[in-house]
Amino acid sequence: MKIVIPVDEKTLESDVCASFGRTPYFLIHDTETKESVFIDNSAAASTGGAGIKAAQTIVDNKANVLLAPRCGENAADVLKSADIKIFKTTSASAKGNIDDFIDGKLSLLDEIHAGFHGQVGN
């Protein structure tokens, strides 16, 4: 399965990024091949709807599970439609969270916040 986690830097030692929608990168870890790849999050530069675009990106990259500290409702809606479950990260280390997830130590993220809809008409 493919585990996705938002990260601040393109390294395995990176911290988990506090934001899902505007994270600079995603780390995608394949539990079968044990390989990890990093992809850029183009949504970070969006003026609005970042959560939606970020979610679309990980769906397009065939993610099965997302590990994140929090998630807004728009992104959560996209992920729900794609049957991607969200688990709450518990520490700062991206690698630590992946290991914890594999060991079954993480629980589902159930507080979805209403989002920061950063759009404004001009």
Place this chain on the structure above:
Amino acid sequence: MRIAVLSGKGGTGKTLVSVNLAAVAKASTYIDCDVEEPNGHLFFKPKKVQYEEISVKIPKVNNELCNGCRKCVDFCKFNALAYIKNKLIVFDEVCHFCGGCIMLCPEKALTEEEKVIGKVQKGTSDEVTIYTGILNTGEASGIPIIKQLLAEKNLEANKQTFIDCPPGSACIVMESIKDADYCILVAEPTLFGVHNLNMVYELVKLFNKPSGVVLNKCLEEENPAEKFCLEKNIKILGRIPFDTNLGALNSNAEIAVSKNEKYQDMFSSLLKTVTKEVQHETTTNP
């Protein structure tokens, strides 16, 4: 005659000035464009109230016609569309209602649906007609409401119209002053007040709007806002002294000119000055 009242900084007295000027002008129109936090209606307590819902057009998808080409998802600059498991999802709150996706869909799978984002309340108080714009909480932009508030049908030619603007100088303020004939800038005598007065002065200049300043909450000390006006050669329309009685009336949402002759005289005099200024401006710069 459309007079916009703005300030840059919040809390300087836009509503105090616009409400009292409208009240003292008697047969006038008061329009509250501060749709996020409208307050004028709290003072007027309008009667014979009618509501008009304001809605925007949101795309709606017919999934049977959609073939998953994702042209709409790729086009949308606001990320309001997502294509997941062969279904198109539309995110209303992020949509800017530009109509682009509907236009571009090669299968005609997208149509428009109305979504209510707020309302315009119309009422009267004595001879004043009051229009209040109210944005629903959670909605991000009040621009469509302001567009409706300032529609031609609300602006009667021979009545004086006072437009109470939102604070700041962002897009929502620009929308409020777009069709104004004159702008009254309300300034308070503080460092912050002058900083923001400067911003909003630049804004009205950019829009080529004639303007003047009302100095509010004036104390005996040197007034940095007054200094600014003198330096920039900006017309000072009037000075409202710092007055705890006026403050108390205002904090209880009472219209000062109706409660005390002193304030009636003060605002009548201000109205006269403003009217003269506006007439002068419209004859010299039509």
Place this chain on the structure above:
Amino acid sequence: MKQLLILSGKGGTGKTTIASAFIKLADAKAYADCDVDAPNLHLITGWNAEPEKIDYYGLPKAGINTELCIECNQCRQNCRFDAISIDKKYKVDPFACEGCGVCEAVCPVGAVSLKPAVAGELMLYANEGKVFSTAQLKMGSGTSGMLITEVKKQVKSAAVDAHLAIIDGSPGIGCPVIASLSGVDMVLIVAEPSISGISDMERIINTAAKFGTKTVVCINKYDTNIGNTEKIEEFCKKQGLAFMGRIPFDSGAVKAINNGQTIVDIDCASGTAVKTIYNKTMKLLFEGGGGLRS
């Protein structure tokens, strides 16, 4: 690092006056001004150095190449924002343009294109372990939400050792406020005892509640209307919002601010009152506590 955001709903209640006092009392190493439309905090935080400035690009704006334009009017007809007009030639009003791209898509000759547009400027003051992040949105711009996110990102990444960040917010309940609420640990609402102030306070409390942010309240200029002050305190009790205290109206505050000082730099009634509120707020922020709506 704990983040405290100061909001009000209504403008002019005293957010910046109180934020600056808190910054002084905490000797805060990290603070930010998220009122990007009308930033004021830099006027009393006494930085002498010039900040590092970065252009902020907001929504791209459309531009028409009049040499390619065949005046077919497709762009103007299809623009939902009335941003295209004819003044001898076709042109786009950059203030009305929302960067949607419809004009670019419908133009048969490729005369319209979207170009990045500077919508503001990010500023970072940094010296001796202290950082101050602020920004100025260009007049008439939208997209303040994203700029605010940048301001907060800036303070977070620049403040390495700080355990507290104080954020001065903006008035209103719309997008700029919503963007400021992201990731903060607590919101302090500065209320004003007027009917307008109460109405606006209720709307901002509703907005903060939608994001599940811990909210506490204080009243500024409380003695301008004791009746309304009591109403606000009653409201807080009913809603389960912790009440931090009252600050009297104080002409000394105006004097201090106009001198570029905070109210705790001089000896005045509001300064004394804000110290109590500061202590109570910090205790709750760092030690937590019951009776708060979360």
